[in-house]
Amino acid sequence: MNPSFNVAVVGATGSVGETLVQILEELAFPVATLHLLASMESAGSSVMFAGRKVRVREVDSFDFGQVRLAFFAAGAAVSRSFADKARQAGCAVIDLSGALPDALALVPEANAQALHGLAQPAWVCSPSAAAVALAVTLAPLRQHLEIERIHVTACLAVSAQGREAVNELARQTAELLNARPLEPRFFDRQMAFNLLARVGEEDAQGHSVLERRLVSELRVLLGLPDVKIAVTCIQVPVFFGDSYSVSVQTRRPVDLAVVQGALDSAPSIERVEADDYPTPVGDAVGQDVVYVGRVRLGIDEPEQLNLWMTTDNVRKGAALNAVQVAQLLIKDMV
Amino acid sequence: MNPSFNVAVVGATGSVGETLVQILEELAFPVATLHLLASMESAGSSVMFAGRKVRVREVDSFDFGQVRLAFFAAGAAVSRSFADKARQAGCAVIDLSGALPDALALVPEANAQALHGLAQPAWVCSPSAAAVALAVTLAPLRQHLEIERIHVTACLAVSAQGREAVNELARQTAELLNARPLEPRFFDRQMAFNLLARVGEEDAQGHSVLERRLVSELRVLLGLPDVKIAVTCIQVPVFFGDSYSVSVQTRRPVDLAVVQGALDSAPSIERVEADDYPTPVGDAVGQDVVYVGRVRLGIDEPEQLNLWMTTDNVRKGAALNAVQVAQLLIKDMV
Ligand SMILES: NC(=O)c1ccc[n+]([C@@H]2O[C@H](COP(=O)([O-])OP(=O)(O)OC[C@H]3O[C@@H](n4cnc5c(N)ncnc54)[C@H](OP(=O)(O)O)[C@@H]3O)[C@@H](O)[C@H]2O)c1
Ligand SMILES: NC(=O)c1ccc[n+]([C@@H]2O[C@H](COP(=O)([O-])OP(=O)(O)OC[C@H]3O[C@@H](n4cnc5c(N)ncnc54)[C@H](OP(=O)(O)O)[C@@H]3O)[C@@H](O)[C@H]2O)c1
Numbered sequence: 001m002n003p004s005f006n007v008a009v010v011g012a013t014g015s016v017g018e019t020l021v022q023i024l025e026e027l028a029f030p031v032a033t034l035h036l037l038a039s040m041e042s043a044g045s046s047v048m049f050a051g052r053k054v055r056v057r058e059v060d061s062f063d064f065g066q067v068r069l070a071f072f073a074a075g076a077a078v079s080r081s082f083a084d085k086a087r088q089a090g091c092a093v094i095d096l097s098g099a100l101p102d103a104l105a106l107v108p109e110a111n112a113q114a115l116h117g118l119a120q121p122a123w124v125c126s127p128s129a130a131a132v133a134l135a136v137t138l139a140p141l142r143q144h145l146e147i148e149r150i151h152v153t154a155c156l157a158v159s160a161q162g163r164e165a166v167n168e169l170a171r172q173t174a175e176l177l178n179a180r181p182l183e184p185r186f187f188d189r190q191m192a193f194n195l196l197a198r199v200g201e202e203d204a205q206g207h208s209v210l211e212r213r214l215v216s217e218l219r220v221l222l223g224l225p226d227v228k229i230a231v232t233c234i235q236v237p238v239f240f241g242d243s244y245s246v247s248v249q250t251r252r253p254v255d256l257a258v259v260q261g262a263l264d265s266a267p268s269i270e271r272v273e274a275d276d277y278p279t280p281v282g283d284a285v286g287q288d289v290v291y292v293g294r295v296r297l298g299i300d301e302p303e304q305l306n307l308w309m310t311t312d313n314v315r316k317g318a319a320l321n322a323v324q325v326a327q328l329l330i331k332d333m334v
Numbered sequence: 335m336n337p338s339f340n341v342a343v344v345g346a347t348g349s350v351g352e353t354l355v356q357i358l359e360e361l362a363f364p365v366a367t368l369h370l371l372a373s374m375e376s377a378g379s380s381v382m383f384a385g386r387k388v389r390v391r392e393v394d395s396f397d398f399g400q401v402r403l404a405f406f407a408a409g410a411a412v413s414r415s416f417a418d419k420a421r422q423a424g425c426a427v428i429d430l431s432g433a434l435p436d437a438l439a440l441v442p443e444a445n446a447q448a449l450h451g452l453a454q455p456a457w458v459c460s461p462s463a464a465a466v467a468l469a470v471t472l473a474p475l476r477q478h479l480e481i482e483r484i485h486v487t488a489c490l491a492v493s494a495q496g497r498e499a500v501n502e503l504a505r506q507t508a509e510l511l512n513a514r515p516l517e518p519r520f521f522d523r524q525m526a527f528n529l530l531a532r533v534g535e536e537d538a539q540g541h542s543v544l545e546r547r548l549v550s551e552l553r554v555l556l557g558l559p560d561v562k563i564a565v566t567c568i569q570v571p572v573f574f575g576d577s578y579s580v581s582v583q584t585r586r587p588v589d590l591a592v593v594q595g596a597l598d599s600a601p602s603i604e605r606v607e608a609d610d611y612p613t614p615v616g617d618a619v620g621q622d623v624v625y626v627g628r629v630r631l632g633i634d635e636p637e638q639l640n641l642w643m644t645t646d647n648v649r650k651g652a653a654l655n656a657v658q659v660a661q662l663l664i665k666d667m668v
Contacts, residue, residue, distance in 0.1 A: 151564070153487040153579040155529055169527075170511070177508055190615050193503075195489055195570060195577050197611035197628050197642040206608055206630030206640075215633050228635050230485070232579045232628070232642065236529060237571050243529050245487040245566045245579075274540055277531035281524050294531050294566070296540030299549050301562050306540075308531040308566065 003334055004030035006067040007326075008091075010059050010082065011074030012036035012047055015163055016096060019319035020071055025050050027323060030330070037062055038074065064089040068121075068333060071322055072096060092122040092329055094322050098213050100125060107132050108324045109268050110139035110221040115328055122329050127217040128210060129242055129317025130154045130233065133309055135221035136290045136316075138248070140266040142222060144258050145305065146251035149228040154214070155236045155243040156199055157280060158191065160313050166239055173237075187235075196235040208233060241280025242313040246306065253302035256295070263292055268316075271295065277308060284310040288320055338364035339664060340401040342425075344393050344416065345408030346370035346381055349497055350430060353653035354405055359384050361657060364664070371396055372408065398423040402455075402667060405656055406430060426456040426663055428656050432547050434459060441466050442658045443602050444473035444555040449662055456663050462544060463576055463651025464488045464567065465551035467643055470624045470650075472556060472582070474600040478592050479639065480585035483562040488548070489570045489577040490533055491614060492525065494647050500573055507571075521569075530569040542567060575614025576647040580640065587636035590629070597626055602650075605629065611642060618644040622654055 007024070011017040017038075024031055034049050037059040046053040059078065064070060064086035072079045072086075076099035083093045083100055095103050103125035104114060118124070126132070134152065141147075158165040168186035175182050176192050184190060202208045215229045236243075263271045270289045272278045278291030290311040298304030311317055341358070345351040351372075358365055368383050371393040380387040393412065398404060398420035406413045406420075410433035417427050417434055429437050437459035438448060452458070460466070468486065475481075492499040502520035509516050510526050518524060536542045549563045570577075597605045604623045606612045612625030624645040632638030645651055 151485045151581055155489075155568075155570075173507060174511055177504070177511060189613065193572050194613050194615040195572060195644075196613060197577070197644075202608065202628075205633075206628060207633060212633070228632065228638075230581045230632050230635070230638060230640060232581075232640065234489075234577075234579065234642075236489075238527050238529060243531070243568075245568065247485055247564045247566075274536065279523065279528050279530060281528040294536075294540060298562065298564050299539075299541060299546070301564070304562075304564060306564060306566065308568075310529075310531075 002030055004032040005069055005330060005333065006033045006035070007031050008035040008037055008062065008064065008067045008070040010037045010070060010072045010078060012056055013038045013042040013045065014073060015159055015166070015314050016073040016318045018047065019314050020073060020322060021047055021049055023319050023323045027327070029323060029326065035062065035067060064091045067091050069094070069326060069329065071326070073318070073322070087121055087123060090121055092120070092333065093124070094325055094329070095125040096318055096322055098125065098128060105131065105217045105220045106325045107135040107221050107321060108328055109266070110135035111223065112328055115332070120332070124325060124329070126318060126322040126325055127221065128213050129160060129311070129313040130214045130244065131217035131221060132317050132321045133242065133244060133290050133311045134218055134246070136268050137292055137307070137309055138222055140262045140269070141259060144262055145248065145254060147224060147227055147248055148251050149230065149249040150218070151230045151247040152214070152232070153245045154231065154233045155238070155245070156233060157238040157240050157242055157313055158235065159240045160199070160242065161186070169237055169239060191235065192237055194237065199233045199235050238280050240312060240314065241284035241310055242317060243280055243308065243310040245308055247298070248305045250303050250305065254297055254305045256297060259305060260295060263295070278310050280310045284312045286315065287312055288316055290316060336364055338366040339403055339667070340367045340369070341365050342369040342371055342396065342398065342401045342404040344371045344404060344406045344412060346390055347372045347376040347379065348407060349493055349500070349648045350407040350652045352381065353648050354407060354656060355381055355383050357649070357653050357657045361661070363657060363660065369396065369401060398425045401425050403428070403660060403663065405660070407652070421455055421457060424455055426454070426667065427458070428659055428663070429459040430652055430656055432459065432462060439465065439551045439554045440659045441469040441555050441655060442662055443600070444469035445557065446662055449666070454666070458659060458663070460652060460656040460659055461551040461555065462547050463494060463645070463647040464548045464578065465555060466651045466655045467576065467578060467624050467645045468552055468580070469555035470602050471626055471641070471643055474596045474603070475593060476556060478596055479582065479588060481558060481561055481582055482585050483564065483583040484552070485564045485581040486548070486566070487579040488565065488567045489572070489579070490567060491572040491574050491576055491647055492569065493574045494533070494576065495520070503571055503573060525569065526571055528571065533567045533569050572614050574646060574648065575618035575644055576651060577614055578643040580643060581632070582639040584637045584639065588631055588639045590631060593639060594629060597629070612644050614644045618646045620649065621646055622650055624650060
């Protein structure tokens with residue numbers, strides 16, 4: 001019999017956590033006992049897993065010595081407070097918050113090899129959804145393109161900010177359609193029928209934390225520590241599914257047929273032909289792949305590859321990638 | 335007394351046409367008689383101008399010999415059918431459809447000098463809203479930056495496609511909020527809470543007509559015939575106000591203080607400071623300027639300038655620019 005593992009999901013009642021629990025079941029991850037953790041607010045509620053109800057408990061009083069593997073999907077503060085405690089207790093940590101800067105960023109399709117010789121218990125992170133999507137798409141192209149610079153405009157769904165943001169977009173939209181005055185709550189201004197040019201705070205140089213994080217994670221994931229990356233992350237009035245407008249400068253002319261072939265052979269990519277294009281609502285939501293469309297050279301510039309990507313931020317961008325990372329980790333954990 | 339002119343507005347009942355008539359009044363454009371033209375459908379209705387009702391008539395039976403200046407804001411087919419007739423009758427033509435490839439693209443803030451020695455009657459066009467916004471913003475920076483390449487992701491409001499598109503976004507949103515099945519009409523798929531990766535048809539190389547048009551217009555407007563421009567035009571669920579994520583590669587390091595100073599001195603630009611950013615709904619709509627925010631260098635790349643722009647596509651992007659062009663034209667038409 002194959003070994004199975006005690007697993008904890010911190011933030012099990014959130015968008016990512018709920019999906020993570022579903023995916024553990026769908027992929028028949030070898031779970032012995034599943035521990036679901038959240039804040040005091042949800043403690044006592046329960047979540048279905050493998051046909052039975054699992055009670056949600058408070059993370060504060062949890063003994064991580066009981067589990068071999070813990071997913072942290074409850075925000076930066078919770079990862080900062082409890083991830084190290086878990087490691088001390090001998091538990092492998094997969095963080096989804098980005099709050100552990102020394103955790104190794106992993107996307108199996110891009111840098112699985114980085115796991116070789118990793119210190120135990122593992123201390124890794126599932127990168128930002130944008131880094132996952134870009135790494136999945138660009139990794140199979142790396143060997144065919146000499147990438148000089150990547151330009152990305154990331155159009156993030158409100159679910160990238162959790163359940164509350166989803167509710168707020170719905171509430172704002174209803175208020176506006178009913179011609180009632182808008183009082184923004186979760187966002188600091190109107191999000192419905194609007195675009196916000198920045199997600200989160202910005203630093204003295206004008207870059208948001210998320211933009212900085214994307215650049216450093218993508219360099220690691222692609223194994224291109226010096227690649228130049230220009231990124232703008234905006235918030236769009238879409239519930240689920242991030243989209244990306246991407247332009248890659250290369251040192252040599254791009255062979256479009258080779259690029260299309262590489263995308264078509266990649267198992268986690270679905271390429272959409274030129275007469276159509278993928279959308280977050282029509283394609284990405286609920287799916288396990290990154291949809292890629294509008295694949296084209298630059299205008300008067302054969303050293304440029306342009307494309308459009310869309311993917312389920314909660315699923316492929318977070319929960320599924322984290323479980324795929326876990327599948328690799330347990331190979332060394334027998 | 336200053337001379338005044340007989341003027342025709344073709345498409346006077348549309349989003350752009352209505353705004354154009356308003357702006358002629360607001361700017362006290364020297365109109366002698368105003369002729370409002372549209373299709374059979376609206377003929378007979380009337381529009382207010384300078385305190386009195388002006389009857390809308392059918393363009394088909396109009397004698398352009400009666401006017402010195404005609405704005406064409408009724409789509410490509412109408413410009414193709416009637417603009418040349420107007421020119422033959424000695425009337426200056428300002429096209430807003432982009433259907434007259436030999437018409438000179440004009441944005442007064444960028445290339446007013448191109449009017450010198452123009453053949454009469456003038457045959458000019460107010461370029462796409464994206465080209466207007468980019469030209470207004472980049473023209474004052476031209477002398478300070480050696481621009482090598484421009485990357486743009488243009489996030490277009492549905493009003494860029496006229497009144498019907500606006501109604502359709504409202505209708506789709508209401509259907510979805512009421513959990514009724516969605517049957518897309520104007521757009522070929524769900525537009526509410528979604529992003530469409532392309533606006534209009536694409537050519538064999540994968541570029542849309544609008545993207546090609548933006549590249550050729552912007553090169554003319556900036557007087558940079560060889561500048562490389564990478565552009566992706568997407569459709570976003572916003573009613574009014576286009577937004578642009580822009581990244582400019584330069585041949586020398588960018589001096590951010592100089593850039594900010596040049597933007598601040600430009601009369602048609604409102605720069606938003608680093609602690610905030612402009613949005614289409616909160617800033618652009620109904621305004622005469624281009625809002626510019628998130629002005630920053632590249633990450634590890636001082637030869638890169640990044641910024642975010644938003645502007646009223648119907649007003650600054652189309653109607654106002656067309657009237658500003660007309661103000662220049664009539665100087666030579668006494
Ligand atoms: N959403 C995405 O697309 C996405 C993508 C990549 C990474 N991530 C990351 O994944 C994490 C979760 O995001 P989400 O979208 O799932 O957020 P969410 O829907 O708001 O859920 C937050 C979860 O964290 C729990 N939590 C909050 N404060 C807690 C505390 N003090 N102690 C214990 N549990 C606490 C909540 O439990 P209660 O029910 O008790 O409040 C809930 O289970 C975040 O770090 C986020 O950055 C999200
Ligand atoms: N909207 C923008 O942001 C924007 C920006 C730049 C340029 N433009 C260009 O401006 C033009 C108008 O756009 P819009 O947004 O105002 O469109 P719109 O709201 O749909 O209005 C279309 C106008 O054209 C008239 N029209 C349509 N078919 C006609 C025909 N066969 N004969 C005579 N008149 C006809 C309509 O008159 P009826 O009332 O009789 O139907 C209406 O006045 C288009 O060429 C567009 O590409 C628009």
